[in-house]
Amino acid sequence: MDPQQLIALDRAHVWHPYGPMPGRTDPVVVESASGVRLRLAQPVEGVGELVDGMSSWWAAVHGYGHPVLDAAVRDQLGRMSHVMFGGLTHEPAVRLATKLVEITPEPLRHVFLSDSGSVSVEVAVKMCLQYWRSLGRPEKRRLLTWRGGYHGDTFQTMAVCDPDGGMHSAWSGLLPSQVFADLPPAGFDAGVDEAYARHLADLVERHAHELAAVIVEPVVQGTGGMRFHAPGYLKVLREVADANDVLLIFDEVATGFGRTGELFAADHASVAPDVMCLGKSLTGGYLSMAATLCTSRVADGISRGELPVLAHGPTFMGNPLASAVANASIELLFQDDWRQQVKGIESALRKALEPATVLPGVVDVRVLGAIGVVQLDHDVDVAVASRAAMREGVWLRPYRDMIYTMPPFVTGDDDLARIAAGVLATVAAA
Numbered sequence: 079m080d081p082q083q084l085i086a087l088d089r090a091h092v093w094h095p096y097g098p099m100p101g102r103t104d105p106v107v108v109e110s111a112s113g114v115r116l117r118l119a120q121p122v123e124g125v126g127e128l129v130d131g132m133s134s135w136w137a138a139v140h141g142y143g144h145p146v147l148d149a150a151v152r153d154q155l156g157r158m159s160h161v162m163f164g165g166l167t168h169e170p171a172v173r174l175a176t177k178l179v180e181i182t183p184e185p186l187r188h189v190f191l192s193d194s195g196s197v198s199v200e201v202a203v204k205m206c207l208q209y210w211r212s213l214g215r216p217e218k219r220r221l222l223t224w225r226g227g228y229h230g231d232t233f234q235t236m237a238v239c240d241p242d243g244g245m246h247s248a249w250s251g252l253l254p255s256q257v258f259a260d261l262p263p264a265g266f267d268a269g270v271d272e273a274y275a276r277h278l279a280d281l282v283e284r285h286a287h288e289l290a291a292v293i294v295e296p297v298v299q300g301t302g303g304m305r306f307h308a309p310g311y312l313k314v315l316r317e318v319a320d321a322n323d324v325l326l327i328f329d330e331v332a333t334g335f336g337r338t339g340e341l342f343a344a345d346h347a348s349v350a351p352d353v354m355c356l357g358k359s360l361t362g363g364y365l366s367m368a369a370t371l372c373t374s375r376v377a378d379g380i381s382r383g384e385l386p387v388l389a390h391g392p393t394f395m396g397n398p399l400a401s402a403v404a405n406a407s408i409e410l411l412f413q414d415d416w417r418q419q420v421k422g423i424e425s426a427l428r429k430a431l432e433p434a435t436v437l438p439g440v441v442d443v444r445v446l447g448a449i450g451v452v453q454l455d456h457d458v459d460v461a462v463a464s465r466a467a468m469r470e471g472v473w474l475r476p477y478r479d480m481i482y483t484m485p486p487f488v489t490g491d492d493d494l495a496r497i498a499a500g501v502l503a504t505v506a507a508a
């Protein structure tokens with residue numbers, strides 16, 4: 079299809095994330111992708127190829143068209159692309175679940191595979207609600223979280239997104255009412271603020287009789303504001319949850335698989351949740367798949383209840399193609415030494431983004447693992463900002479007051495330098 083015709087049809091018929099219908103801006107048409115590069119169907123700002131600074135929203139950690147991942151999909155395709163998971167099982171899903179149990183914190187032993195991060199959070203919430211129902215305490219059905227979070231776009235997940243930055247005002251009255259703690263104090267290295275720890279403990283204690291679980295994104299709050307906090311708060315949450323008979327959910331959909339410098343963000347504090355959500359880079363960004371893991375305590379509790387099953391079962395649960403590529407992606411992470419890759423990206427980003435600290439309008443520059451963020455004192459015009467990055471040959475998708483990057487782990491030094499130059503140019507233009 080001619081790119082102009084494709085754009086016209088796209089604008090007429092195709093919804094994009096958080097987009098109007100019909101679309102008001104022309105999307106960039108990608109013809110193919112390989113390594114860390116997106117090849118465009120027609121040049122934009124005179125550039126035909128962009129270095130991807132976004133890993134397709136935290137997912138494509140190994141880049142695009144990776145021969146090992148391509149082969150895993152092809153190989154599985156030769157056997158079967160899908161079979162239902164009710165009553166049937168297969169090696170790719172069993173291997174994946176077993177591997178996830180092996181690499182996540184110790185007490186997580188059981189895995190529910192689903193198709194997206196939002197659904198994995200829905201399943202996590204359902205697990206916790208069902209657990210307390212089974213134990214004869216159905217009144218424990220609210221959730222507590224801190225402000226600034228993001229957990230997805232379905233209704234339960236929207237209810238625990240930041241109440242101001244999220245969609246709460248648009249859906250007031252429709253979303254379940256949850257309990258919100260203040261924003262966690264900023265700074266990975268800041269240490270635990272005792273007053274804030276007390277605030278968390280007080281709030282959990284006060285609502286314990288009605289709380290099923292505390293749910294947070296550990297260490298990095300992603301889409302809600304790209305904020306980092308001290309891992310010590312995870313310990314605080316673990317202690318107050320235990321002391322008050324409340325379960326603890328870590329949503330590691332964005333942070334899982336090395337992005338923050340540890341395999342899971344929970345590992346920064348050596349804290350294990352009762353329930354953990356994974357998604358995004360689980361399949362190396364190849365196919366849509368997510369996982370919800372839980373402890374035997376949670377699984378046993380559910381299975382001893384009046385409704386002794388976990389009442390959830392998506393059509394594409396355990397999809398063999400997605401499972402096969404997830405297995406290959408996890409193997410590749412270890413083979414490629416993800417820790418070294420992320421360390422390298424962290425030090426490159428720290429150095430290359432440092433000049434942004436003195437640019438007008440910049441209020442903060444922060445880097446953790448393979449995540450770099452420049453925060454401005456004003457909101458950006460997304461179209462203007464991403465065009466400025468494209469002029470530098472880089473794909474970025476700034477939003478609100480943030481210009482940020484989380485590059486594929488395989489990004490080389492020259493491409494990292496280019497991404498950083500793209501961030502700086504975007505700051506100057508925004």
Ligand code: PMP
Nearest residue numbers: 194195196228229230300331332
């Ligand atoms: N949880 C977190 C922490 C996320 O960052 C996201 C996606 N940005 C989700 C859940 C939802 O995942 P999905 O978009 O795959 O539904």
